[in-house]
Amino acid sequence: MAARQRRMTLPSTPGRVEPIYKPATKPASDPAHGATFIFLHGLGDDAEGLENIADQFQNGDKLSWMNWLIPNAMEDHDSQQTAWYTPSSLSTFAPSRPELEDDEDEEGLLKSVAYVESLIDACISKGVPPNRIVLGGFSQGCALSLILDLTSKKYSGKLAGIVGLCGYLPLAGKGRLQHLRAVNGLPPTHGDMAIFLARGKQDSLIPKRIWNLTLKGLEGFEATSVEQHEYDGGHTVGGPMLRDVCKFLETVVPKLED
Template identity: 25%
Template sequence: MSKPPATILASVKQTASVIFLHGLGDVGASWLEAFNTYRIPKAVPHVKFIFPNAPIQRVTLNMGMPMPTWFDIHGLDQNAKEDQPGIEKSSKYLSDLIEEEIKGGISPERIMVGGFSMGGAVAIHAALTSPHTLGGVLALSTWLPLSTTFPKALISGDKKVNLPILQCHGDQDSMVQVQWARLTEQGIKAMGFKQYTFKEYRNMEHSSCNEEMEDVSKFIVQNLPKVD
């Protein structure tokens, strides 16, 4: 795909993994720094953190300029065409990273995926279409992609309803508007997920804030606890 992911290795015996995807035009190292700033790896020393890097591709929305992106974006309104092949390709790449962790001895329910903006969209798609029920999903400032393909695309649906999902969004987001997040909330709830939480942050734009990152830390601690 692109250059290797930025990683934070577990500081004690690894028993869990978090794979987190950045947004448009960004790199994995940015989120590695953010997680370190909020001391999230210190709270879960048994967790390995993986921050992949998207390949450089042309983005229609940005006048065809090449930049790191998980898929093409044609527009920001609800009726904009979605890049289904691109979304599915990145979702497959994330699924391959999950399989690598499983081969390394980490069970699927101890692997959490997440991402910011388009990275979050890929993470949601990969988690819902995975043959495994994962340890959780962190969906920050994002949306449910290819929503018309669900719930049919849900794999092993019965177990999936217990998949923990934390969705976070700023009420001042002008890029991924908060109504997209609310539509995603409706879609995920309609699929019957029992451990789904939606948090909205006042005055937060298309970014993150202290309160959100503290919620992210708590979610990881809660769903990937230390095991012997």
């Protein structure tokens, strides 16, 4: 992959392809008046797979004050593809007993959380405050965004918003999220930070049961500002979804006067 010009120093991980950084087309003179969207790809994909979405926004003069930062997951040896964590089965039907649910890769999730935290650190070091940074992603990228928002000692509830597309909330059972929040000194409830969730009605990879468990899991943390949408289609991002994402972003990181 060809090297890309960047205007900020980003953390480097051996074996990880560097993120794609697309600066704002009309940057604010004060970085604190700009914004950054950290956008995480899904299983088996890479940053280039999402770059066209950033291009659509920028070419359409949407959120011209916003930078885009699109990182890359590393190769997962168990699934033999790029992944933020080793995937587990997301069955349409619940097992006969809760203990029969597949184990989830908590270690991999938390390792990726730490990497994304380092990207947020880099944005802040360039003058963009946490409340002007949006974190989001597609599929596994959505899952990782929700986990960071719920468990990060540094950034839980402190960002401008979360965008979750065609994804779900991992570690929702067996009290693991509650444990991680307690370990990190976080309160038992989440608060009113804005969360945008969307799925395709015909999405067989993230079935309705998993979507409902995600919503129930967020309700358990009293996440009171969850905006949820369902669209015609499957495990993909379409025009109507992106239009609603644009409206959400314009709301949580509006243009500020210099």
